Amino acid sequence: MSVSKTPFRATRSETRADVTDRAAREIIDAEATARNQRITRLRSLRLQSEATAREVSKAKPAPKSRKKAG
Template sequence: MSASKTLFRATRSETRADVTDRAAREIIDAEAAARNQRIARLRSLRLQSEAAARDVSKTKPARKSRKKAG
């Protein structure tokens, strides 16, 4: 057995660490994707709401203030 084979051989604990790392990264990536979808949905709803509010304010005439008779 040469020194190079023993130097670069993956140990059992490294393999477990790699499996754990990969699983954790998959979970984190899935959560990030879900969060990005939720943000995009909420952003579009907010923009629609703001556009509707702008349209209502444009069509609604401004109220004139009344002066008190004195």
């Protein structure tokens, strides 16, 4: 995807529909790229959080259960 000063300028061979189609596809591609970057960032943060939670749970000893008086 190339960025220019006039991204939606039509050439002589392009119709208005072609210009609109190209502009829409560029917008959709940009949104998809941003979404994938956001998903990757959030996934890595979630995995780090889960790893930290596992380390904390391993560090804590399990509470001893009390026997019921019966």
